[in-house]
Amino acid sequence: MNQTAHFHLYIIGITWPPETFIERKIDGLVAQGVEVTVCASGIKSSRKTAHSNLSLINLNPVSLQQKVNRLLLLLYKIPRFPVRAIRMWRIVSLHRQALWEKLRVFLQILPLVSHKPDIIHFEWNSAAITYHFLTDILNCPMVVSCRGAQIQIAPLNPLRKDIDDGLPITFEKASAAHCVSHAISETAQGYGLDPNKAWIITPAVDPYLFCPIAAKEYKGILTVLTTGSVIWRKGYEYAVYAIRQLVDKGVQVRYEIIGGHQKDEYNRLLYTINDLDLENHVCYLGKLNPSEVLERLQAADVFLLSSLSEGISNAVLEAMACGIPVVTTDVGGMREAVTDGVEGFVVPPRDPHAIADALSKLVESPSLRKVMGKAGRERILQEFTLHQQTEAYLEMYKSVLSEQSS
Amino acid sequence: MRITLIVPTFPKTSETFIVNKFLGLVTLGHEVNVVCSSSPDWHHFPHLLEQKKTIQKQIRLSPRTSILHVLIWLPILLIEAILSRPIYTWRYFKQGWRRFGWAILRQFYVDAPILQTQPDLIHFEFGALAVNRTYLGDLLNAKIVVSFRGYDINYVGLDQPNYYAEIWGKAHGIHCLGNDIWQRVQQRGCPSHKLHTLIAPAIDTTIFSPKHTEAPANSPILRVLSVGRLEWKKGYEYALKAIQLLQAQGHKVEYRIIGDGQYLEAIAFCRHELGLDDCVTLLGKLPQHEILEHLEWADVFLHAAVSEGFCNAVLEAQAMQVPVVTSDADGLRENVEDGVTGFVVPRRNPEAIAEKLITLQDADLRLRMGQAGRARVVSQFTLTEQIQSFNHFYSEVLSQ
Known part of the structure; x- marks a missing residue:
C-alpha cells in the first residue's frame, strides 16, 4: 500500500x-x-x-431525536472546545444574515468543531x-x-x-x-x-462487473436502451420522436427507458409516447435494481443518450464496458468518451433526425454494432477504469x- | 339555480376564463359558489377587487389535510353543517354511511365546503378534480358536470386504463373545449351517447381590443411574442429553435416570452445553448394591462405547444389583431383558421414554424390576417355567447 x-x-x-x-x-x-x-x-x-x-x-438532523441530540451537543462540545466554538460561531456569523440561519448552520456543523481534516x-x-x-x-x-x-x-x-x-x-x-x-x-x-x-x-466503471455477455442472439428487433432519470435535461422527447421516424421507415425497433422519474416529466414521456402512437415500441420500465439494469444493458443492441447537458454520462461508460455501441448527443464531455464513428455515433443535441439516422446505420449493420461495441469496451479498459x-x-x-x- | 364550481385556485391569472364565467353566470341571476384550495391572485383582477367582500362570500376554501387541521376543523365543520342545514346534512351522512362506513367522516371533511353551498349542480372545471368525487351527485342530490380542458385528458392518469371510468359512468354531463378533446375523451372510454357539450373558451373583446388598426410599417426586425406558463407542454424549445433557424438565415428577429413556471431553467438553458441570449427576453409573469402592451408591440404571436386544450392566449392575440403561428396540438386547430387568421403547423417542428414566420415578414399579410383574426374572435368567441351556452347546457343537465 x-x-x-x-x-x-x-x-x-x-x-x-x-x-x-x-x-x-x-x-x-x-x-x-x-x-x-x-x-x-x-x-x-x-x-x-x-x-x-x-x-x-x-x-x-431530521428526526426529533436527532435534533435533541444535536442541542445536547452544545452542552458537551462548547465547554470542551470553547475557543474553537467561538471561532466557528464568528465565521458562521460572517456568512449568514439572519440570526436563525446562523444558529441553524452553527448547529449543523457543530460536530466538526473538534475535527482536523x-x-x-x-x-x-x-x-x-x-x-x-x-x-x-x-x-x-x-x-x-x-x-x-x-x-x-x-x-x-x-x-x-x-x-x-x-x-x-x-x-x-x-x-x-x-x-x-x-x-x-x-x-x-x-x-x-x-x-x-x-x-x-x-x-x-468496474469493467469486471460491466462486461459483455458471450452469446447474444439478435431476434430481428433492434433493442435501444437508455438508463437515466426521466428529467428534462435527458431530452427523452427527442429520443422518442427519433424512434417514431425509425418506425415510419419500417424499422423493427423497441426502445426501453430505465430510471426514476420526476412526476411532470413522467407525464411528458407518457404523453409523447401516446401522442406519437408508440405504445408498442417504447417502454418505460421505471426504476430497476442494479442487477436487472445490468441484465437489460447487456441484452441491448444500442445505447442511446439524448441528453441536452452532461458532464460525462456514467450510463454511457457502463454501456461501453458491456460492449454496446452508443449513440450520444454532442453535449458536455461526451465527445471525450465517444469518438464519432468509432465507439458509436455523436449527433447534435435537439435533433431527432440525426438520432434516427445514426440508429439506422446501426440497424443495417450487425457487424458495425459488433465492431463499435468492441471498440467501446477497449476504450473503457484503457481510460475509464x-x-x-x-x-x-x-x-x-x-x-x-x-x-x-x- | 345554485351552481358550485370546483377549481384548484380562484382567482388565478392563468385561468381568467373561470373568473369570466363566474361573473357571467352571476349576471344571469344564478347563485354561484366557488370551492378551491387557494385564493391568490386578487391584485391581478382590479374589477374583482372592487367587489372583493361580496365575492369572497361565494368562495370557499378546502380545508388543509394535516392531522392538526383535521382535529381542529372537523368538529367545527360538523357543528356548522348540522346547525345550518340539518336535514341536508342528515341525508348526506345517511347515504354516505352506506357507502363509506366510518370513512364518511374523512370524506365529509373534504366535502364540507361543497355541502355548505347546497348545490343543484356541481361543475368540476378540470377532469382530474372529479376523480373519486362523483359520489357527491348521490350524496348531495346534485347533478355533476365535468370539464376536460387539455392536460387532464392528454396525460393525467394515462398509465391507468380506468382512470376516468367512474366519471364516464357517473357524471351527468361532460364539457369539452372543442371537438378534438371530445374525440380524446371518447378514446379514453367515454360512451359517445353521453350528454356532452362543446363550448370553446371566450374572451372579453372589449378589453382585448387593438388601439392601432392601421398597417404597421415594414420594420426590419420581426417582433414575435409568446404568452403562457413556462411548462414543457408549451413547446418553447421548438419555438426557440425556430427563432435560431430564422437568425441563421439572416433574418432579424426579437422574441419575447411572458409567463413563469418550473420549466424556466430548461428554457433559459435552451436560449443560452442556441445562442439567443441577445434576442430572446424572458419577461416573467405580467399583469393583464402589460400583456396588452406587449400584444400591441408584437408582429406575430407564436404558440408552439405540444399539448394544449384550446389556449386563451391565442384567442386574445387574435382579438388584438395579431396574426398567429401555432402548432396543431389539440384544440389549436379549431382556435386558429389556418391560412386566414394565422398558420397552423405540425407540432415538434421548428422548421415549419420558421418558414411561416418568414412568410409573415410581409406587413400587408400580417394586417390582413390580424383583421381576419379579430373578426373571427368577435363573431365566434364572445363571453356572452359562451355564458349562454353554459346556461343552456346546465338547464339540459338539470332536466335530465
Missing part, C-alpha cells in the same frame, strides 16, 4: 447513501488506506461503518457554495467537484443567482477543482476557475497537500 495515502479526507454535503459514482470513489480511496469522513444528510446513525477508516457525520472535498458546487467557509473554520485546503448541471445549467437560471454568484467565490477559495471532463473545465473557467487548478478526472480513477484522485489530493505544506 502506498505510504503517502495516509491523510484524512472530509467529503461534505452529499446525501447518504450516495450516488453510485461517489460510492465507487469512496470505496476506491478507502481501499488505498485513506481515512474518509463523510458529512452528509440522510444518515440514520453516525456510528462507524463497514470500513474501519470510513466514518459518517450527520449534517442535517487534511482536505475537505465538496462533491457538488452547490455544497461548496453553502459550506465553503468550513475551510476557514477547519484551517485546511478545499477541493470542489464540477460534475455537470450545476456548472452548465444552474448558473443560467434567473432564479439561481446564488449559484452564479457563488461559483467564482468557491473557485477562488479552492486549492483544486475536480472536473469530470475537459468541456466542464472550460465552462467552469467562464465562472472564474483558474485552469491551473483544474484536474480532469473522468468517472469510471476504477483503478485509474482512484490513482488520479490520490495524485490530486497529494498535490494539494504538498502545496499546503510548502
Whole structure:
C-alpha cells in the first residue's frame, strides 16, 4: 500500500447513501488506506461503518431525536472546545444574515468543531457554495467537484443567482477543482476557475462487473436502451420522436427507458409516447435494481443518450464496458468518451433526425454494432477504469497537500 | 339555480376564463359558489377587487389535510353543517354511511365546503378534480358536470386504463373545449351517447381590443411574442429553435416570452445553448394591462405547444389583431383558421414554424390576417355567447 495515502479526507454535503459514482470513489480511496469522513444528510446513525477508516457525520438532523441530540451537543462540545466554538460561531456569523440561519448552520456543523481534516472535498458546487467557509473554520485546503448541471445549467437560471454568484467565490477559495471532463473545465473557467487548478478526472466503471455477455442472439428487433432519470435535461422527447421516424421507415425497433422519474416529466414521456402512437415500441420500465439494469444493458443492441447537458454520462461508460455501441448527443464531455464513428455515433443535441439516422446505420449493420461495441469496451479498459480513477484522485489530493505544506 | 364550481385556485391569472364565467353566470341571476384550495391572485383582477367582500362570500376554501387541521376543523365543520342545514346534512351522512362506513367522516371533511353551498349542480372545471368525487351527485342530490380542458385528458392518469371510468359512468354531463378533446375523451372510454357539450373558451373583446388598426410599417426586425406558463407542454424549445433557424438565415428577429413556471431553467438553458441570449427576453409573469402592451408591440404571436386544450392566449392575440403561428396540438386547430387568421403547423417542428414566420415578414399579410383574426374572435368567441351556452347546457343537465 502506498505510504503517502495516509491523510484524512472530509467529503461534505452529499446525501447518504450516495450516488453510485461517489460510492465507487469512496470505496476506491478507502481501499488505498485513506481515512474518509463523510458529512452528509440522510444518515440514520453516525456510528462507524463497514470500513474501519470510513466514518459518517450527520449534517442535517431530521428526526426529533436527532435534533435533541444535536442541542445536547452544545452542552458537551462548547465547554470542551470553547475557543474553537467561538471561532466557528464568528465565521458562521460572517456568512449568514439572519440570526436563525446562523444558529441553524452553527448547529449543523457543530460536530466538526473538534475535527482536523487534511482536505475537505465538496462533491457538488452547490455544497461548496453553502459550506465553503468550513475551510476557514477547519484551517485546511478545499477541493470542489464540477460534475455537470450545476456548472452548465444552474448558473443560467434567473432564479439561481446564488449559484452564479457563488461559483467564482468557491473557485477562488479552492486549492483544486475536480472536473469530470475537459468541456466542464472550460465552462467552469467562464465562472472564474483558474485552469491551473483544474484536474480532469473522468468517472469510471468496474469493467469486471460491466462486461459483455458471450452469446447474444439478435431476434430481428433492434433493442435501444437508455438508463437515466426521466428529467428534462435527458431530452427523452427527442429520443422518442427519433424512434417514431425509425418506425415510419419500417424499422423493427423497441426502445426501453430505465430510471426514476420526476412526476411532470413522467407525464411528458407518457404523453409523447401516446401522442406519437408508440405504445408498442417504447417502454418505460421505471426504476430497476442494479442487477436487472445490468441484465437489460447487456441484452441491448444500442445505447442511446439524448441528453441536452452532461458532464460525462456514467450510463454511457457502463454501456461501453458491456460492449454496446452508443449513440450520444454532442453535449458536455461526451465527445471525450465517444469518438464519432468509432465507439458509436455523436449527433447534435435537439435533433431527432440525426438520432434516427445514426440508429439506422446501426440497424443495417450487425457487424458495425459488433465492431463499435468492441471498440467501446477497449476504450473503457484503457481510460475509464476504477483503478485509474482512484490513482488520479490520490495524485490530486497529494498535490494539494504538498502545496499546503510548502 | 345554485351552481358550485370546483377549481384548484380562484382567482388565478392563468385561468381568467373561470373568473369570466363566474361573473357571467352571476349576471344571469344564478347563485354561484366557488370551492378551491387557494385564493391568490386578487391584485391581478382590479374589477374583482372592487367587489372583493361580496365575492369572497361565494368562495370557499378546502380545508388543509394535516392531522392538526383535521382535529381542529372537523368538529367545527360538523357543528356548522348540522346547525345550518340539518336535514341536508342528515341525508348526506345517511347515504354516505352506506357507502363509506366510518370513512364518511374523512370524506365529509373534504366535502364540507361543497355541502355548505347546497348545490343543484356541481361543475368540476378540470377532469382530474372529479376523480373519486362523483359520489357527491348521490350524496348531495346534485347533478355533476365535468370539464376536460387539455392536460387532464392528454396525460393525467394515462398509465391507468380506468382512470376516468367512474366519471364516464357517473357524471351527468361532460364539457369539452372543442371537438378534438371530445374525440380524446371518447378514446379514453367515454360512451359517445353521453350528454356532452362543446363550448370553446371566450374572451372579453372589449378589453382585448387593438388601439392601432392601421398597417404597421415594414420594420426590419420581426417582433414575435409568446404568452403562457413556462411548462414543457408549451413547446418553447421548438419555438426557440425556430427563432435560431430564422437568425441563421439572416433574418432579424426579437422574441419575447411572458409567463413563469418550473420549466424556466430548461428554457433559459435552451436560449443560452442556441445562442439567443441577445434576442430572446424572458419577461416573467405580467399583469393583464402589460400583456396588452406587449400584444400591441408584437408582429406575430407564436404558440408552439405540444399539448394544449384550446389556449386563451391565442384567442386574445387574435382579438388584438395579431396574426398567429401555432402548432396543431389539440384544440389549436379549431382556435386558429389556418391560412386566414394565422398558420397552423405540425407540432415538434421548428422548421415549419420558421418558414411561416418568414412568410409573415410581409406587413400587408400580417394586417390582413390580424383583421381576419379579430373578426373571427368577435363573431365566434364572445363571453356572452359562451355564458349562454353554459346556461343552456346546465338547464339540459338539470332536466335530465
